Amino acid sequence: MRKVSIAMLAVLSACGVAVGESKAKAHRSVTWERLKASGPELKQVGWLATRHAREIDSSSWSIGCETLDRDYAKFSVYKDYVGELGAKHARLQSGWAKTEKEKGVYDFVWLDYHVKGLTEQSVRPWICLCYGNPIYGSTINLGSGLAPVVRSEEAFAAWLKYVEATVTRYQATVNEWEIWNEPFGQGKDYALLVLKTAALIKKIQPGAVILVTAITDKDRQDVLDALKAADSLDLVDFWAYHPYVTNPDTSYKWVEASQKLLASYSPKYRLYQGEVGCPAILEWTHALADYPWTEYSQAKWNLRRMAGDRVRGIPCNVFTMIDLKYTNMQQSFGMIRSNLLLQFIYKRPTFYAVQHMMSFFDDAVKPVGLLTVESAAKRAPTAAGFEKAGTPVVLLWYGDQVPGDALAWEPADLALKGASFKDPVYVEMVTGKVFELAPGSWTSEGGNTRLAQVPLWDSPVMLAERAQVPLRQDAKE
Numbered sequence: 105m106r107k108v109s110i111a112m113l114a115v116l117s118a119c120g121v122a123v124g125e126s127k128a129k130a131h132r133s134v135t136w137e138r139l140k141a142s143g144p145e146l147k148q149v150g151w152l153a154t155r156h157a158r159e160i161d162s163s164s165w166s167i168g169c170e171t172l173d174r175d176y177a178k179f180s181v182y183k184d185y186v187g188e189l190g191a192k193h194a195r196l197q198s199g200w201a202k203t204e205k206e207k208g209v210y211d212f213v214w215l216d217y218h219v220k221g222l223t224e225q226s227v228r229p230w231i232c233l234c235y236g237n238p239i240y241g242s243t244i245n246l247g248s249g250l251a252p253v254v255r256s257e258e259a260f261a262a263w264l265k266y267v268e269a270t271v272t273r274y275q276a277t278v279n280e281w282e283i284w285n286e287p288f289g290q291g292k293d294y295a296l297l298v299l300k301t302a303a304l305i306k307k308i309q310p311g312a313v314i315l316v317t318a319i320t321d322k323d324r325q326d327v328l329d330a331l332k333a334a335d336s337l338d339l340v341d342f343w344a345y346h347p348y349v350t351n352p353d354t355s356y357k358w359v360e361a362s363q364k365l366l367a368s369y370s371p372k373y374r375l376y377q378g379e380v381g382c383p384a385i386l387e388w389t390h391a392l393a394d395y396p397w398t399e400y401s402q403a404k405w406n407l408r409r410m411a412g413d414r415v416r417g418i419p420c421n422v423f424t425m426i427d428l429k430y431t432n433m434q435q436s437f438g439m440i441r442s443n444l445l446l447q448f449i450y451k452r453p454t455f456y457a458v459q460h461m462m463s464f465f466d467d468a469v470k471p472v473g474l475l476t477v478e479s480a481a482k483r484a485p486t487a488a489g490f491e492k493a494g495t496p497v498v499l500l501w502y503g504d505q506v507p508g509d510a511l512a513w514e515p516a517d518l519a520l521k522g523a524s525f526k527d528p529v530y531v532e533m534v535t536g537k538v539f540e541l542a543p544g545s546w547t548s549e550g551g552n553t554r555l556a557q558v559p560l561w562d563s564p565v566m567l568a569e570r571a572q573v574p575l576r577q578d579a580k581e
Contacts, residue, residue: 144559146539150575166193168424173199187225190462230280250293291326344378348391353503381423404507404563415488478519513559
């Protein structure tokens with residue numbers, strides 16, 4: 105047996121590799137079993153086939169691989185599942201304090217492991233440059249204050265040297281850089297950080313894409329005004345936002361208003377949904393706390409957010425790959441459930457739901473916008489329209505309420521404007537079950553489609569031409 109040196113063990117441990125740790129037994133997911141046993145009363149013809157990231161040419165989907173800089177999860181535990189999920193991008197946090205523990209000395213071994221591990225899966229990392237560094241008087245925590253960085257000559261210079269080292273090291277692999285994370289209520293200080301950091305990144309990597317994360321309206325206005333005053337509007341490409349609301353369908357009025365504001369400053373500006381997800385249990389703190397979430401409502405919530413972003417052409421990052429062990433809690437947003445030892449327990453239903461969306465809705469599927477739906481039903485469904493190889497694709501769901509736990513479908517009579525089918529199938533997007541529509545239950549004429557008693561619920565179902573829906577005959581796990 106080959107001996108491993110103490111130094112090598114330290115390196116592996118720093119990278120998040122579970123040294124000397126036996127793999128946790130994979131437990132049953134009772135919720136997934138129950139979902140697979142449910143479904144509308146239609147004839148099933150198969151299951152939606154999925155693809156590894158290596159099999160997908162391109163897409164705008166991203167998955168969260170955050171907090172590895174603070175060791176709230178172990179990348180080695182879930183690395184292989186990232187490619188399986190089908191995301192083509194993944195968000196990392198750079199970890200200034202983890203990389204520069206001694207002034208002027210950088211150790212990127214831990215981050216190298218994560219960047220390489222993602223690229224091996226054909227997943228392109230994008231990096232959020234954050235947080236503070238205690239050796240320069242700032243902190244590593246979520247919500248870290250910017251004043252100790254930008255108002256200290258030494259700390260600001262050290263930050264910029266760290267950014268230079270990071271961008272220089274990874275520029276061959278990473279071309280999207282986010283500047284800090286959620287600097288709530290710190291617009292003036294954040295504007296200073298953005299101006300100097302973005303200019304430095306562009307100097308090193310002229311083709312770099314810059315994301316800013318001025319989340320509140322006032323912070324965004326402060327940064328926009330500072331960029332304009334400095335004649336530097338072109339430094340920024342995307343404006344990240346994190347729409348944590350109990351009903352994901354309710355945030356798009358704010359999105360529309362934000363898009364108009366950004367366009368008034370630069371026609372190139374776009375929004376990027378940079379971090380959002382849903383817990384799987386009732387959380388007592390952090391985002392979407394104090395609501396009785398379950399693994400059922402979590403899967404529905406994530407699908408509705410993804411569908412709403414995709415039809416509007418907004419890049420979407422799903423938070424997050426695995427549960428995160430914060431200093432005060434085990435957070436349940438993960439596609440994968442983990443335990444207090446940071447081990448794999450099981451894939452949640454949301455893993456499969458997100459996988460189905462990411463696998464089917466690659467860049468070859470083009471959004472055409474929200475469709476007009478005529479219905480006499482009490483609940484008006486949302487209809488998101490797409491096009492694949494010249495054929496229509498429609499996602500339908502009830503978005504008027506917070507996603508619930510019921511595994512029940514409500515038949516509805518609908519008229520869809522702008523979508524005409526020849527041989528459609530019905531796909532339930534959580535489980536990936538593919539069904540035939542009942543004979544005589546639909547007609548298409550004049551570019552429109554009528555559907556009689558089509559089963560709908562508070563999660564997206566898909567109508568698409570049979571020839572465009574890849575099938576598998578066996579259920580997943």
